[in-house]
Amino acid sequence: MTVDDILRLCVCPDCRTGLKPVRDTDSSQLLLLFCNQCNLVFPVDDGIPILLNRAARNHEVESPLIDEAIARLRPTVRKTLQSGIESTQRILLTRIGKRTWEWEDEAFWSNEYGQAVSAETEKAWTLRLWEREPFVQRLIEEYGGFASRTVVDVGAGDGYTFRHLIAPHTSEETVYIAIDISSQGLKLNRKMNPHRRSLYVVSTASSVPVRRGAVDILMYWGILHHTAEGSGALSAGRELLAREGYILLFEAVDRPTVAAKLGLKTPHESEHEGRIQLPKLREAIGQDSSLNVVMQRELHSCLYSVAYRGRVGRVLGGRRMMYRLVSALDHAVIRSVGKFVGPFRPAGVLMLLRVQGHCAG
Numbered sequence: 001m002t003v004d005d006i007l008r009l010c011v012c013p014d015c016r017t018g019l020k021p022v023r024d025t026d027s028s029q030l031l032l033l034f035c036n037q038c039n040l041v042f043p044v045d046d047g048i049p050i051l052l053n054r055a056a057r058n059h060e061v062e063s064p065l066i067d068e069a070i071a072r073l074r075p076t077v078r079k080t081l082q083s084g085i086e087s088t089q090r091i092l093l094t095r096i097g098k099r100t101w102e103w104e105d106e107a108f109w110s111n112e113y114g115q116a117v118s119a120e121t122e123k124a125w126t127l128r129l130w131e132r133e134p135f136v137q138r139l140i141e142e143y144g145g146f147a148s149r150t151v152v153d154v155g156a157g158d159g160y161t162f163r164h165l166i167a168p169h170t171s172e173e174t175v176y177i178a179i180d181i182s183s184q185g186l187k188l189n190r191k192m193n194p195h196r197r198s199l200y201v202v203s204t205a206s207s208v209p210v211r212r213g214a215v216d217i218l219m220y221w222g223i224l225h226h227t228a229e230g231s232g233a234l235s236a237g238r239e240l241l242a243r244e245g246y247i248l249l250f251e252a253v254d255r256p257t258v259a260a261k262l263g264l265k266t267p268h269e270s271e272h273e274g275r276i277q278l279p280k281l282r283e284a285i286g287q288d289s290s291l292n293v294v295m296q297r298e299l300h301s302c303l304y305s306v307a308y309r310g311r312v313g314r315v316l317g318g319r320r321m322m323y324r325l326v327s328a329l330d331h332a333v334i335r336s337v338g339k340f341v342g343p344f345r346p347a348g349v350l351m352l353l354r355v356q357g358h359c360a361g
Helices: 003-009 059-071 075-093 101-119 126-143 160-169 183-192 230-238 278-286 302-307 310-316 320-335
Strands: 020-023 030-035 040-045 150-154 175-180 198-202 215-221 241-252 291-299 348-356
Touching: 003 020, 003 030, 003 175, 003 198, 030 059, 030 075, 040 059, 040 075, 059 075, 101 183, 126 160, 126 215, 126 241, 126 291, 126 320, 126 348, 150 160, 160 175, 160 215, 175 183, 183 198, 215 230, 230 241, 230 278, 278 291, 278 348, 291 320, 302 320
Parallel strands: 150 175, 150 215, 175 198, 215 241
Antiparallel strands: 020 030, 030 040, 241 348, 291 348
16 A cells, blocks of 8 residues: 555554654665654654554664664754654653553564464464354345455454455455554564555554544454453544444453463463453443343353364364364353353354444544
């Protein structure tokens, strides 16, 4: 996408006003974005804007990019931006050696994406696609699909779900905006994503730097439990949606397990793997009169986990008929035994939410 697209869609993550481009004098490459109101600059990494609010700014990531950008600016341009550059550098100096909540997860995920790049093969998440497909189909029935829509993927990572489940239903006019804290994940996403009108932005899930009212479909695929706000992050995201829009959501939810009681964490988990409390998620949705639940499914009881673990999981994993059987049993167990026995309660929930009558500010 072009610089004009970035300026049209993206805003300052702090004051939410528009940004001004700062380009390389010789190549016209976008180097920085400048917020006149906050008097701050934001670096651009190989075409990917890094738009972090003050609390999440990262000296290690941003300072080298800003220094490189300064070296490529004409003295007159540098002088014009001097105050903003100095203000930004002062903030970044206070962040030396500090990691906010979001960055505690970033190292784990960047390592995961780095391994995917080295392997040169795509990790298959077939079960996730089968789980989410009915919700995408229902959205298409309700909303007419993704053609000519603006879709924001919060916590997009490598964009697997968009690429396999959403992209086939898009048009050339569809705008895809991938938001993630990991630039490594976004670069992998960009490399593998065939959709041309795509924009990649490094930012946090709780302060998405996109204009209010500019989004038609918002996607949270397992990202809320990675935020400090948890279910509360939905409120900020909902503000991005147009007067009528939709939210596709999957979230890991809390249920009693032996490992959790012992405080154990499996080796493949990132720093923040605490689950969302399902009652709190429902409460957050219920408190917003503009949010309506169109479709919902609780899933992933211990039965499901056992079926798709180890050798059994490898046998069942690629068989759709077996998935339908396991899924139906899982659903039945959750609705019956799960009401009384902790391990048979859901460990995940899928939702399609409709936003209606909301007036974006």
